[in-house]
Amino acid sequence: QLQLVESGGGLVQPGGSLRLSCVASVFTLNYYTIGWFRQAPGKEREGVSCIGSTDDGTYYADSVKGRFTISRDNAKNTVYLQMNSLEPEDTAIYYCAATPVGVGVFCLPHLYDYWGQGTQVTVSS
DSSP states (O other), X not given: OOOEEEEOOEEEOTTOOEEEEEEESSSOGGGEEEEEEEEOTTSOOEEEEEEOSSSSOEXXXXXXXXXXXXXXXXXXXXXXXXXXXXXXXXXXEEEEEEEEOOSSOOOOGGGOOEEOOOEEEEEOO
16 A cells, blocks of 8 residues: 655744655655645644656645645655745644546545545744
8 A cells, every 4th residue: 555654844934945855655646646635723634735657747835836836756756835924824733645547636635535644834023
């Protein structure tokens, strides 16, 4: 089974940056669409950014456009989420998730089959 492990979370001041990493346990990550999701206390899990396996494109939530960048290195079975200009509202547990590639890139939690354990991101002064 595909296993995903997130890392890179932590405490950062508003305006700061973090880079999250998601490492897969297999060498076939290129066959999957990968998404970053987050869930804050009292809120539903939401899609932050998702990336297709090749040229399927990317998705960014409106709230993070211009601040976050998703990328993938299939050779390393790793997906990254570069988060800049972090805001307190970005505080959440961030999850990496994967789903077999399909048509287009959708960033809805229920469409993803495999999930990491999550990494906490806290943005606070």
